[in-house]
Amino acid sequence: MLYFIEQCLNGVQLGMLLFLLAAGLTLVFGIMDLVNLAHGSLYMLGAYFAATFAILTGSFVAALVLAVSASLLAGMVLEIVAVRRLYGRNHLDHVLGTFGLLLFFNELVRLIWGPAGMTLPLPQQMLSGVEIIPGIYYPVYRLVIIFATVAVAALLYLVVMRTRIGMLIRAGAANREMVAALGVNINLLYTLVFGLGAALAGFAGVMQAPILTVQIGMGENILILAFVVIIIGGIGSIRGAFVASLIVGLIDTLGRAFLPDMLHLALSTNAAATLGPALSSMSIYVLMAAVLIFRPEGLFPAASR
Amino acid sequence: MTASFDPPLEHAPASRLNGRTAFIVAMLAILALLPVYTTLTGDSFVMTLFSRVLILAIGAVSLNLIMGYGGMVSFGHAAYLGIGGYAVGILAKEGIGSGFVQWPVAIAVSALYALVVGALSLRTRGVYFIMITLAFAQMIYYVVIGLERYGGDDGLTIYQRSRFGGFIDLNNKTVFYYLCFVLLMASIYLVSRLVNSRFGLVIRGTRSNERRMRAIGFPTFRYKLVCFVIAGALCGLAGALLANHTSFISPALMHWTRSGDLIVMVVLGGLGSLFGPLIGTVAFLLLEEALSRVTEYPDMILGPVLLLVAIYLHGGIEGLLQWRRHD
Numbered sequence: 001m002l003y004f005i006e007q008c009l010n011g012v013q014l015g016m017l018l019f020l021l022a023a024g025l026t027l028v029f030g031i032m033d034l035v036n037l038a039h040g041s042l043y044m045l046g047a048y049f050a051a052t053f054a055i056l057t058g059s060f061v062a063a064l065v066l067a068v069s070a071s072l073l074a075g076m077v078l079e080i081v082a083v084r085r086l087y088g089r090n091h092l093d094h095v096l097g098t099f100g101l102l103l104f105f106n107e108l109v110r111l112i113w114g115p116a117g118m119t120l121p122l123p124q125q126m127l128s129g130v131e132i133i134p135g136i137y138y139p140v141y142r143l144v145i146i147f148a149t150v151a152v153a154a155l156l157y158l159v160v161m162r163t164r165i166g167m168l169i170r171a172g173a174a175n176r177e178m179v180a181a182l183g184v185n186i187n188l189l190y191t192l193v194f195g196l197g198a199a200l201a202g203f204a205g206v207m208q209a210p211i212l213t214v215q216i217g218m219g220e221n222i223l224i225l226a227f228v229v230i231i232i233g234g235i236g237s238i239r240g241a242f243v244a245s246l247i248v249g250l251i252d253t254l255g256r257a258f259l260p261d262m263l264h265l266a267l268s269t270n271a272a273a274t275l276g277p278a279l280s281s282m283s284i285y286v287l288m289a290a291v292l293i294f295r296p297e298g299l300f301p302a303a304s305r
Numbered sequence: 306m307t308a309s310f311d312p313p314l315e316h317a318p319a320s321r322l323n324g325r326t327a328f329i330v331a332m333l334a335i336l337a338l339l340p341v342y343t344t345l346t347g348d349s350f351v352m353t354l355f356s357r358v359l360i361l362a363i364g365a366v367s368l369n370l371i372m373g374y375g376g377m378v379s380f381g382h383a384a385y386l387g388i389g390g391y392a393v394g395i396l397a398k399e400g401i402g403s404g405f406v407q408w409p410v411a412i413a414v415s416a417l418y419a420l421v422v423g424a425l426s427l428r429t430r431g432v433y434f435i436m437i438t439l440a441f442a443q444m445i446y447y448v449v450i451g452l453e454r455y456g457g458d459d460g461l462t463i464y465q466r467s468r469f470g471g472f473i474d475l476n477n478k479t480v481f482y483y484l485c486f487v488l489l490m491a492s493i494y495l496v497s498r499l500v501n502s503r504f505g506l507v508i509r510g511t512r513s514n515e516r517r518m519r520a521i522g523f524p525t526f527r528y529k530l531v532c533f534v535i536a537g538a539l540c541g542l543a544g545a546l547l548a549n550h551t552s553f554i555s556p557a558l559m560h561w562t563r564s565g566d567l568i569v570m571v572v573l574g575g576l577g578s579l580f581g582p583l584i585g586t587v588a589f590l591l592l593e594e595a596l597s598r599v600t601e602y603p604d605m606i607l608g609p610v611l612l613l614v615a616i617y618l619h620g621g622i623e624g625l626l627q628w629r630r631h632d
Contacts, residue, residue, distance in 0.1 A: 035432050037565075085616050091432050092378050093615040096572050099565045100611025107604035224443045224561060227436040235432060278451030285444035289425050292437065296428045 002136050007257040008250065013142055015249020016149035020204035021226040022233070022241040023156060024197025030173040030236030031193050034083065035091050037098040039201055039226070040219025041105035042078075046071045046202025047209040047218065048109060051118040060123060060210075067206045068199050075198020079191045087190070106216050117215035126210075145207050152203060153242065160238065169193060173236060225252070228284055232291050234298025244299060248284050255283035325626040329580050332587070336486060340479045352482055358590050359485035360546045365570040365582035366492045367539035372568070373577030374500050375532050376512030380435045381422070381442030382567045385415045385537050387559030389544020391449060394461045394554045404467030404475075408545050415541025416534050418445070423533035427526060430515075442564055449556045460555025467549055475549050485546055489583070492539055497579050499535070508532050573614055575623025584622050 025039050049067035057063060078101070086097045122141055129137035160166040168189055171179045180186040205219070212218065229248050233240030260276030267275065291299065336355065343352045364386055371377040392411035401407065426437040455461050466475040475481050499505050510518045511525045518525050548554050557563075566589070574585020592610070596603035620627065 029432065035435060082612055089615070091435060092372075092568070092572065092576075095378065095380065095435060095565075095568060097612045097615030099562075099569065100608040100615065102562075102608070103604040103611070104608030107602045107608065111602050111605065220562070221443075224440060228440050231433060231436050231440065276451075278448045281447035281451060282444050285440055288437070288440055292425050292428060296433075 003257070005133075005136055006138060007253055009138055009142065009146070011250035011253035012246065013146050013149075013249070014253055015246040016146060016153065017204050017208060018222070018226055018229050018249055019153055019242055019245035020149060020200045020207075021222065022229040022245055023153070023238055024200040025226055026230045026233070026236055026238060026241050027169070027173075027193055028197045029230070031169060031176070032087055032190055034086060035094040035098065036083070036197075037095060037223070038078075038101035038105060039197065040223030041102050042071055042075055042198045042201040042219070043205040043208075043222065044109065044214075044216070044219040045074055045105065046205030047120075047212075047214040048113055048118065048205075049202065050206040050209045051120045051214045052113075054120050060120075060126075063120070064203075064206050068203050071202020071205070072195045072199040074202075076191050076195035078198070079194035083194060084187070084190070102220075109216050115216070117213040119213060120209040122210045141210060145211075148207060149204075152200070156200070156238070165192070225284070228288050230298075232288055232298060234301040237298070237300040240298055240300030247287070251287055252284050255280040259283065325623070328626055329584075332580075332584070340482055344479070349478060352478055354590070354594065356478070356482050356485050356550055357547075358586055359482070359489045360543050360550055361567070361570065361590065362583045362586040363485075363489050363492050363543040363546070364540045364567055365574070365586045366489070366496055367536040367543065368567050369571045369577065369582040370496050370499065370539070371533055371536045372571055373581070374496075374505065374512065375508045375529060377427070377529065377533065378435050378568075379438040379533075379536075380561070380564050380568065381438035381440075382536075382540055383559045383561070383563035384418065384422075384442035384445045385540035386544040386547055386563065387445060387449060387554070387556070388415045388418055389541035389546075390548035390554040390558055391455065391461075391544075392541070393467060393545045393548040394463050395455055397463050397465060397467075398455065398461065402465050402468050404469045404473075407467050408542065411545035412538045412541045415544065416538040419534045419537025420530070423530045423537070427529050427533065439561055439564070442559065443561055446556055446559050446561070449559065456555065458556060460553055460557070463548055463552045463554065466552065467545070481549070485550075488542065488546065492542075493579055493583070495539070504528065504531075569611060569614075571621075573618075573621050575621030578621075578623040581621055581623040588622055 021039065021043060024042075025036060028034050028036050028039075046067055049070045050063045052063075053066040053070075054060060054063035057066070082097070082101060086094050126141040126144065128140060130140050130143065132138050132143070158166075160169055168179065168184055171184075172186070172189055172193070176186065179189070201219075208218075225248065229244045230241055232248065233242070233244030259280040260272060263272035263276050263279070266272075295301075336359070339355055340352060343349055364382065367385075368379065368382045371379055389411040392414050393407045396402075396407045396410060422438065422441045426434055426441065429437060449455075450458050469475070473480060473484060475484070500509065507518065507523050507525070507528045511523070511529060515525050544558075547558070570585040570589045571582050572585070573589055574583065575581030593603065593607065596606055600606065614621075618625070
């Protein structure tokens with residue numbers, strides 16, 4: 001039972017991180033109609049920025065603020081220099097172009113930071129466990145991740161639903177041409193949205209940096225999980241991304257934690273040991289397939305498409 | 306979105322003598338005579354490199370069938386390379402060394418996987434389709450990593466190449482090269498027959514306007530699914546060849562960036578053209594090879610090149626060759 005609660009918390013934590021990535025992807029897709037494979041690179045850049053700034057400033061909080069700002073800036077520059085030229089093209093061109101960007105960023109990181117990974121050390125008090133309910137200790141830092149990501153998700157909700165810029169973003173998702181015709185500087189809006197997505201991805205990278213090794217290609221596999229999230233949630237829908245992130249985070253974590261044991265009950269030890277790891281990594285894809293069979297447009301299809 | 310890229314419908318290869326035909330004939334002649342060069346100079350590296358080119362070109366030809374002619378942008382094509390490769394590797398490890406068993410199994414399992422993935426993913430279109438094929442390929446990737454008995458993450462060495470009862474000796478590099486060459490030519494021929502048949506016309510019509518094809522009574526889903534399965538089977542064969550080529554398979558074979566490479570080869574060469582995938586594979590692998598010789602950071606150049614291709618080079622290299630004629 002204790003183990004179960006701990007794993008649930010881990011699942012929520014993974015889910016919230018996935019949400020930060022998926023929100024950026026789905027915003028960029030919903031508004032600019034762009035498939036961005038380089039989104040994981042921005043997550044990776046965020047983590048590298050954080051590790052670097054932490055060494056320079058010696059403070060985790062300063063590193064966080066600087067790294068997120070740097071990701072925002074990197075995203076906006078990337079949009080102006082390269083991504084902008086892909087708008088209005090077919091999705092195959094997006095795939096090809098952003099795949100090129102992904103290769104470029106991996107190599108750029110190798111050039112600047114070298115092939116070895118980096119670590120981002122945490123302050124001592126972050127490492128210890130805290131008793132969340134009697135008998136259950138959970139690492140402080142993982143709690144910090146959950147609270148911080150929930151806070152950012154709430155902030156994102158407020159910005160998108162309650163501010164003028166958020167209104168423009170929603171309007172842009174619903175009808176781009178109309179927003180442009182009403183005199184909104186659509187190019188600037190696009191740059192901002194892309195920057196926002198980059199900042200969210202960068203933030204996710206920063207939060208993950210202390211518990212993972214910061215390394216080249218770290219954004220690639222999690223990017224595909226984020227794709228699965230937005231397929232399940234419905235492309236272009238932030239609400240769908242939120243719900244699907246939690247579902248995927250929980251199922252993936254719990255599947256890895258418990259499926260091998262459950263197989264032991266049903267199968268011989270040998271077969272379970274072979275099948276367990278393979279099957280538990282399949283779980284979220286099976287979920288995705290199931291969603292596709294019943295709701296090909298995802299759980300929360302965006303209204304406009 | 307499937308209707309938004311429209312390479313010109315290609316008719317049966319014309320016998321007209323133009324720059325493009327001459328280029329393709331010259332390329333095929335060079336590929337056919339490459340082992341002669343190797344025998345004369347003793348430079349076996351070139352033949353190893355080009356065996357790989359031929360094998361991956363089969364994969365690209367297969368991807369071009371669904372992506373170029375059918376408008377189905379599959380981002381999971383490397384999964385078939387992996388499935389075909391692992392079919393050979395797993396059977397070899399379990400003591401079944403005959404190619405007469407291994408290769409049909411590789412093709413059949415790939416076709417079966419394509420049937421399941423196609424049946425699920427062809428319900429959607431556009432960007433959903435791209436992401437779903439990507440996600441399923443990633444699933445297979447993780448499944449293979451989980452197969453501890455067959456090496457897991459570290460991969461599996463194949464100690465003996467597929468045996469064909471003394472008819473074909475795959476250990477002979479020249480024989481292997483020509484086998485790849487013949488199979489590639491056969492794949493291109495198969496695709497040319499397919500896309501110019503009634504079946505192919507339905508597939509190409511579906512790419513242009515699926516709703517209209519349905520309205521005139523074609524069950525487009527079934528046509529697309531059959532096309533998807535044929536492509537999967539063909540790429541599974543490429544996987545079986547690849548496993549024999551390297552005598553080693555690992556999950557890296559089916560990492561999603563390998564699927565990206567296959568897309569690059571097809572688009573670089575020319576989407577929806579018969580010889581485009583071959584041209585693209587030659588160009589891509591030679592570019593990769595050349596860049597890795599001049600710089601320690603080849604992707605710093607390759608990445609922006611891909612971006613420029615996406616932005617400016619619509620018909621791929623094949624389109625460049627045709628350019629003059631259309632003016």
